[in-house]
Amino acid sequence: xxxxxxxxxxxxxxxxxxxxxxxxxxxxxxxxxxxxxxxxxxxxxxxxxxxxxxxxxxxxxxxxxxxxxxxxxxxxxxxxxxxxxxxxxxxxxxxxxxxxxxxxxxxxxxxxxxxxxxxxxxxxxxxxxxxxxxxxxxxxxxxxxxxxxxxxxxxxxxxxxxxxxxxxxxxxxxxxxxxxxxxxxxxxxxxxxxxxxxxxxxxxxxxxxxxxxxxxxxxxxxxxxxxxxxxxxxxxxxxxxxxxxxxxxxxxxxxxxxxxxxxxxxxxxxxxxxxxxxxxxxxxxxxxxxxxxxxxxxxxxxxxxxxxxxxxxxxxxxxxxxxxxxxxxxx
Amino acid sequence: xxxxxxxxxxxxxxxxxxxxxxxxxxxxxxxxxxxxxxxxxxxxxxxxxxxxxxxxxxxxxxxxxxxxxxxxxxxxxxxxxxxxxxxxxxxxxxxxxxxxxxxxxxxxxxxxxxxxxxxxxxxxxxxxxxxxxxxxxxxxxxxxxxxxxxxxxxxxxxxxxxxxxxxxxxxxxxxxxxxxxxxxxxxxxxxxxxxxxxxxxxxxxxxxxxxxxxxxxxxxxxxxxxxxxxxxxxxxxxxxxxxxxxxxxxxxxxxxxxxxxxxxxxxxxxxxxxxxxxxxxxxxxxxxxxxxxxxxxxxxxxxxxxxxxxxxxxxxxxxxxxxxxxxxxxx
DNA sequence: TTGTACGCGTTATCAT
DNA sequence: ATGATAACGCGTACAA
Numbered sequence: 001x002x003x004x005x006x007x008x009x010x011x012x013x014x015x016x017x018x019x020x021x022x023x024x025x026x027x028x029x030x031x032x033x034x035x036x037x038x039x040x041x042x043x044x045x046x047x048x049x050x051x052x053x054x055x056x057x058x059x060x061x062x063x064x065x066x067x068x069x070x071x072x073x074x075x076x077x078x079x080x081x082x083x084x085x086x087x088x089x090x091x092x093x094x095x096x097x098x099x100x101x102x103x104x105x106x107x108x109x110x111x112x113x114x115x116x117x118x119x120x121x122x123x124x125x126x127x128x129x130x131x132x133x134x135x136x137x138x139x140x141x142x143x144x145x146x147x148x149x150x151x152x153x154x155x156x157x158x159x160x161x162x163x164x165x166x167x168x169x170x171x172x173x174x175x176x177x178x179x180x181x182x183x184x185x186x187x188x189x190x191x192x193x194x195x196x197x198x199x200x201x202x203x204x205x206x207x208x209x210x211x212x213x214x215x216x217x218x219x220x221x222x223x224x225x226x227x228x229x230x231x232x233x234x235x236x237x238x239x240x241x242x243x244x245x246x247x248x249x250x251x252x253x254x255x256x257x258x259x260x261x262x263x264x265x266x267x268x269x270x271x272x273x274x275x276x277x278x279x280x281x282x283x284x285x286x287x288x289x290x291x292x293x294x295x296x297x298x299x300x301x302x303x304x305x306x307x308x309x310x311x312x313x314x315x316x317x318x319x320x321x322x323x324x325x326x327x328x329x330x331x
Numbered sequence: 332x333x334x335x336x337x338x339x340x341x342x343x344x345x346x347x348x349x350x351x352x353x354x355x356x357x358x359x360x361x362x363x364x365x366x367x368x369x370x371x372x373x374x375x376x377x378x379x380x381x382x383x384x385x386x387x388x389x390x391x392x393x394x395x396x397x398x399x400x401x402x403x404x405x406x407x408x409x410x411x412x413x414x415x416x417x418x419x420x421x422x423x424x425x426x427x428x429x430x431x432x433x434x435x436x437x438x439x440x441x442x443x444x445x446x447x448x449x450x451x452x453x454x455x456x457x458x459x460x461x462x463x464x465x466x467x468x469x470x471x472x473x474x475x476x477x478x479x480x481x482x483x484x485x486x487x488x489x490x491x492x493x494x495x496x497x498x499x500x501x502x503x504x505x506x507x508x509x510x511x512x513x514x515x516x517x518x519x520x521x522x523x524x525x526x527x528x529x530x531x532x533x534x535x536x537x538x539x540x541x542x543x544x545x546x547x548x549x550x551x552x553x554x555x556x557x558x559x560x561x562x563x564x565x566x567x568x569x570x571x572x573x574x575x576x577x578x579x580x581x582x583x584x585x586x587x588x589x590x591x592x593x594x595x596x597x598x599x600x601x602x603x604x605x606x607x608x609x610x611x612x613x614x615x616x617x618x619x620x621x622x623x624x625x626x627x628x629x630x631x632x633x634x635x636x637x638x639x640x641x642x643x644x645x646x647x648x649x650x651x652x653x654x655x656x657x658x659x660x661x662x
Numbered sequence: 663t664t665g666t667a668c669g670c671g672t673t674a675t676c677a678t
Numbered sequence: 679a680t681g682a683t684a685a686c687g688c689g690t691a692c693a694a
Binding site for chain 2: 663664665666669670671672
């Protein structure tokens, strides 16, 4: 394994000082075209390219952004990760994907992010508790943090998310107009106050329509299986006559699981016997096999916004964006 | 933004030299418990932790692994990424997720990976052409590379994959026993010779059963939509009597798209009118709405193997592992 | 066990 | 325009 060539070696080969070599690789540096060519020539033969690690140490900027994820069961994460990595890379930033779990929690990850001098940290839908910031090991001077695709009231940590109030308003309007009157809501495992937004808005908009009492189903996790189990439990303990007529799920993956159970295990027709609504508008929800009515977050704009904030082209502050109701056959 | 404390500052606060501070943070270094405690105390109050960037520069090891991905349409990527990040993190390694696309190709990404001194590069199912390694900017001394979840005959780049020959043998045996005799194969966009393995084995095992000629459908990409289009084109240009009776798709996501079209647009019953088989065994394929017969790769073992190779606990060499046929209702 | 000199490869700043 | 000095923060090798 041959070592990488250094600026010093290129300098010797080109017969100049190593600082001239640096200048040849610095856009807009003052250097004569002659020595510039000499350097590039030497660099070419020596196969030299600047060591980004050393550059980072000297400039205090790594051009690396950490993205925290704690929920890999939701297929919706993938297209967003695709956009995120693409736009970040377009800005010269690389994405460090960090799996937040029992063995590697937020505090652990944040300390690591700080030690590695990441330029920013994105909390991509993770269950982040504000108290975490109180950890005494986490001081100021940490990489700027952003919350993506989830509400957050954490001071100093701006959230870039879909407007939940508007979304639920549109959804409830749509369902009410369709004639549904006995609403149910399936929540995932999240217990954070900031994460209860969808449920809260859902209930309050129904209330505004004169309908009190949203039946709640609780899923253990955010996965199709968890959604299936929650639906199974509910349907098997509730007589057909007293069931909800529309079930809104906190996200699509829960909705698909619920829909499967309703149809295949209880022989229910969707939406006649039970209507189902999801959130995220994942690709498979739109397949004919499901035809899931859902709500699409403006992922592209959200990603653009967060990247603009990271690169300093936009003020870092909370922003909520309108999404889009995607009506299909399930409700 | 307060600056991070350095070892030097901690040294002054603790009344020792900075090298003693280093030792206090170096497992197994020779240092008295007394000064060790003094240092840790001072570090605690100053909120010091070693700068991993500087450490990397000095040790020539970043504890970062690049993972190249060029296909974000396949939901199968997500659970594997979850395992990969988890196991890597357990070994103290972080994952840099790199999106390979038109604007950021393999050569670009490899040069970057080298400049950043990544400890290893994982080609996670990307369409990597051997010629790429011929690029003169890519010399020896590059980070070790591995191919995950795809065959590869590239010298010096070991592949960790599911045994395609065994897999297709099991699949064809199963289909033949079920009575299917007119096999079709839907391939994705891949044109690499190394990627034609599944198709090749599929055809040759059918031939071994005395069945010549596998009908080929070509999808433009690897997505449900592409699978749907390919199926639509085929079904609308082929009379019912001369159609294949079983369609094997290169992966599940293509299969789901094809199945949707067959059922909803052509009114076909699966598997009576057309049987469908996929590959990867993604979660939604197992849902009652599809019941997709598929083949599961031993993702956990594959990830374990590649991580062991990266950490040097195992020789870096090609390894193929047996997977598992998952028979369901679609074939 | 502890302290010293030096190197890692780059950038910033000043002097020529 | 070019060269030189210092600094980034830590690790290794060696001496004390």
